[in-house]
Amino acid sequence: MASDGWIDPRRNRSARSPFALSLFWRTFILLALLLGGGIFAWLQTFRAMEFEPRTVQAAQQIASLVNLSRTALRYADAINRVTVVKAMTDQESVRILPREPGDKYEPYEVDRFTRAIGAELRSRLGPETVVANSVNGASGLWVGFNIENDPYWMQADPQRLQPVAGKTYFVWMAIALIATLLGSAAIAGLINRPLKQLSFAASRIRDGEFDSRLDEHTATREIREVNMGFNRMARELAKVEEDRAVMLAGISHDLRTPLARLRLEAEMSVDDDEAKRNMAADIDQLDAIIDKFMDYARPGEVKLVPVHLSGVVDREIAAFRDTSQIRIESRVAIDTKVMADEIELGRVLANLFENARRYGRSTDTGIARVLISYARTGPWVILSVRDHGQGVAPEKLKQLTTPFFRGDAARTAATGAGLGLAIVEKAVQRMGGSFEVANAPDGGLVAHIRLKKAP
Numbered sequence: 001m002a003s004d005g006w007i008d009p010r011r012n013r014s015a016r017s018p019f020a021l022s023l024f025w026r027t028f029i030l031l032a033l034l035l036g037g038g039i040f041a042w043l044q045t046f047r048a049m050e051f052e053p054r055t056v057q058a059a060q061q062i063a064s065l066v067n068l069s070r071t072a073l074r075y076a077d078a079i080n081r082v083t084v085v086k087a088m089t090d091q092e093s094v095r096i097l098p099r100e101p102g103d104k105y106e107p108y109e110v111d112r113f114t115r116a117i118g119a120e121l122r123s124r125l126g127p128e129t130v131v132a133n134s135v136n137g138a139s140g141l142w143v144g145f146n147i148e149n150d151p152y153w154m155q156a157d158p159q160r161l162q163p164v165a166g167k168t169y170f171v172w173m174a175i176a177l178i179a180t181l182l183g184s185a186a187i188a189g190l191i192n193r194p195l196k197q198l199s200f201a202a203s204r205i206r207d208g209e210f211d212s213r214l215d216e217h218t219a220t221r222e223i224r225e226v227n228m229g230f231n232r233m234a235r236e237l238a239k240v241e242e243d244r245a246v247m248l249a250g251i252s253h254d255l256r257t258p259l260a261r262l263r264l265e266a267e268m269s270v271d272d273d274e275a276k277r278n279m280a281a282d283i284d285q286l287d288a289i290i291d292k293f294m295d296y297a298r299p300g301e302v303k304l305v306p307v308h309l310s311g312v313v314d315r316e317i318a319a320f321r322d323t324s325q326i327r328i329e330s331r332v333a334i335d336t337k338v339m340a341d342e343i344e345l346g347r348v349l350a351n352l353f354e355n356a357r358r359y360g361r362s363t364d365t366g367i368a369r370v371l372i373s374y375a376r377t378g379p380w381v382i383l384s385v386r387d388h389g390q391g392v393a394p395e396k397l398k399q400l401t402t403p404f405f406r407g408d409a410a411r412t413a414a415t416g417a418g419l420g421l422a423i424v425e426k427a428v429q430r431m432g433g434s435f436e437v438a439n440a441p442d443g444g445l446v447a448h449i450r451l452k453k454a455p
Contacts, residue, residue: 024192031184039176055113059120062143062156066125069096069154070147099144099151105132108141194223198230210238259283302341302430306454309336309345309383313372316349326357326368336374337454338381344427345451351420352385352447360387360445380433381453386446391439400437401425421447 072084073096088094108131109118118131121143130144140155194214201212212234214227266279310332317328338345353370361368368387375382392400401421421437424447428435433451440446 024188024196027188027191028184031187032181035180035184036177039173039180043173055116056120059117059124062117062141063121063124065094065156066143066145066154069094070145073152074147094157095153095155097153097155099153103135103153104137105130105135105142107131108133194218194220194227198226201230201234205234205237210234210241259286302344304339304341304431304452306337307340307342307345308334309338309374309381310334312342312345313349313383316346316353319350320353320357324367325361326353326370328353328370328372330372332372332374332383336376336381338383338451339454340431340433340451344431348424348427348449349385351424355420356385356387356389356445360389362388363390376453379453380450383449383451384446385449386440386444388440388444391443391445392437394439397437397439401435424449 069088072088076084085096088096109115110133114131121131122129125143125145128144128146130142132142132144134140135142135153135155138155141157143154143156145152145154197214201214204212214230216224216228216231218224218227263280263283266276266283310330313330313332317330320326320328356368356370360370368389371384371386373384373386375384401424425435428449428451431451433449436448436450438446438448
């Protein structure tokens, strides 16, 4: 069953802050970005600083190999030269071949690293030095040089000149990033822990539990001062709450005693029946106002248990028997159960029915017609109480639950404390639910009570 005019408070919260992050995640992300940026900058600096020494070292090795090969071949006779070439091929993976005019080769210098090596080799071996990536289709590191005006190719292992592989950088960077994320999570947790404890203690204070205490001996001076201030506030609030309970109990007792005497004196000393009835009504009204004040100031702790919603509704409907003023129809299923305090829930419904009886009467009949419906939405049950009166101006709807606020002349013709809907909202919040008031599309006021569904 749908409920007209219901506005989900969760939807409003998400609309206000669709991308809200907790302090932990905000701190974690900022630390991770800072440290990750530092790692990337360090990597780029390392590569820049490592580039020139590596090229010089690589070119030095190849140049030394070429010079050794040139010297060994220059001073070896024809027979020993073959032996030298064979030994170099077997032991050092270096081949020496004559360079023919028709040899086809691909240039070695194709990027910044290889161009730097080529320039370094020419500076060490002479400007006529040729560096190739392949000769006649044979891949390798080929260096062309001269021995007594005879051109030769030397084929060396290309791995000698390979820079640090990108895979190596990736592995080490991944390890650094994982360490960064773990460190950021640990630091964010340490920063967030005292604030999380403060938030939890504040939520307990909000629920009326004033015995929450925070650590006043923590190592961080600012957190220690905040905790000490919070503990002082909690002690003061506990004392204020205790004084308030004692004061309200005293006020209730001290006011009801003279009211009882006034009722007795009116019954005994006033002869006019109409005046007697009016005086009794005034005394009843004062007594009801005292009850309203006591209900509004009631402590916030309640015990939630599974409650049959229809049973509580039917019981409160039975208290409004005068059909000349109010007629209530319930459409709540008998198997509907909610997590609530039965007495508090009954008080909520009684206040809503009384509010409808006073301010929600139809202009044509003068009778308040009230319809009670419900809806199940996920883990919640929404109970709707609707009258068919004149409703309230839209700009005043949010103020209806403000203590002592009166909406307009149409809805405040009767006298009262102005606490009915404020009591309802406070009681529903104590039971872990929410309360919403809206104008019905076709006239009248509708109140929505959202409570957790009982298992």
